[in-house]
């Protein structure tokens with residue numbers, strides 16, 4: 001069936017001794033979609049990806065990848081996956097193109113096919129002019145792009161990306177997002193983990209929010225924001241070490257207020273109107289900022305904590 005899900009997990013569990021890293025999650029990934037696991041460090045995202053990637057056996061529940069069971073069909077599944085691990089595992093002493101050739105040969109592709117494919121992928125990764133450079137001195141962004149290119153050598157049905165832009169500077173992240181957008185447009189099914197809400201908003205058609213091994217919400221970025229937040233947020237900073245003390249002052253202005261260490265977040269439909277009310281009450285915040293709600297607000301609402309400490 002062309003539209004049957006590529007990944008189906010039901011009650012999926014991963015334990016390490018007594019510790020439950022993934023605590024019974026249900027997930028379905030459909031062909032052509034870009035699906036994300038969003039959550040803070042330790043939420044269980046990588047453990048889930050490693051089970052999907054058939055390198056770590058589930059401790060409970062069921063998992064099907066490409067209609068097969070990782071327990072019995074690991075090699076067949078892996079042959080149709082592209083994997084971009086959290087840490088680049090490139091062969092740093094080889095050249096850029098040699099890294100792709102080695103991988104292609106590993107998948108048993110004929111030399112001529114590998115060379116042709118490597119050429120296309122270097123183009124895609126914007127590394128053509130670096131083809132014969134040794135990997136070691138390349139920038140973090142280039143290494144990441146090469147790792148993605150390497151993950152595409154076998155023309156996979158699903159590309160798994162674990163924290164694709166962690167550790168990259170903003171410009172390198174944007175270049176990488178652009179490349180991943182292109183893959184998305186070409187219909188490659190992407191499954192990624194991230195603790196960056198902006199990355200999830202940019203790249204994911206649909207995502208699950210994970211916390212402490214569980215899924216706490218699921219939907220498109222837009223749906224999640226509409227469900228768990230107001231459209232706008234008014235951020236107020238006061239001259240105090242204890243923003244909770246200012247709660248009474250803003251009573252009734254917002255649908256909901258979150259107290260952070262250094263500011264209050266007022267969840268409102270109309271940020272400017274709320275700001276006007278703050279001024280009318282004679283409150284004198286050090287700063288006031290109106291912004292659109294993000295997935296960070298969704299996470300804060302669901303868990304009471306920030307995504308990134």
Ligand SMILES: Nc1ncnc2c1ncn2[C@@H]1O[C@H](COP(=O)(O)OP(=O)(O)OP(=O)(O)O)[C@@H](O)[C@H]1O
Nearest residue numbers: 016019021039040041042043044045046047048163
């Ligand atoms: N091999 C292991 N042995 C013991 N505990 C582990 C192992 N791998 C992961 N864990 C623990 O399981 C929990 C979930 O880890 P996991 O790496 O899946 O989280 P994550 O959401 O991907 O976060 P990160 O971005 O930090 O990788 C963490 O508390 C981690 O310490």
